[in-house]
Amino acid sequence: MKTIAVIPARYASTRFPAKLMQDLGGKTVITRTYEAAVNTQLFDDVFVVTDSDLIFQEIVAQGGKAIMSIKTHESGSDRIAEAVADLAVDVVVNVQGDEPFIDRDSLAQLIAVFKADTHREIDLASLMRPIQKPDEIQNPNNVKVVVDRQNRALYFSRSVVPHMRDADASVTYFQHIGIYAFRKQALMDFAQWPMQTLEAAEKLEQLRYLEFGKRIQMVQTAHVGVGIDTPEDLERARQMLNR
Known part of the structure; x- marks a missing residue:
């Protein structure tokens, strides 16, 4: 099973323009x-996929591998699908470009899903973590996922799901952590499908996979991630690097 990591890297960012080109410890x-992705030694290859000449040249100058996006894409899945279309791979792991402190164990768990899936029943794997604080549960920026008894995704929502009509019911809420591993064919299929009503309503691309019958295996993790979305996040990352 050939497994690669793809790191989507856009230059533009609403909250922190050019954040991926900021200095972090030299x-x-x-x-x-x-x-960090290369150093996990989990992947047969690692690529940065970008729409920026600056980022492309930065990775190549460091001896890395980069792919330029040709088209304009509305979703990460579309961007990755274009990049891997001509690559002979089985599983593609989406690594977030603004999270330099990669959690190797979580990525290994996602890859393990496909190694164990001898009947090829799983199309995607992703991460979730239990949340308990009311403000975390009610925050629409925290996407919630509902799973079946095998931890396969039933639905994703920005709303509070499930709704607690019975206050005595015992429910665990899970926040979706947006790191994915895909079978290549799932990406190719996604790129050919039109957006459906659930995805349009929630603005969550993973719903397109569910609406067209793809199976998403969720993996529970304690990992939250250290994303760099603001200058303050960058300063915290610099402090972490110096510890």
């Missing part, structure tokens, strides 16, 4: 992320 954020 190297750019995107270079730190690329090297």
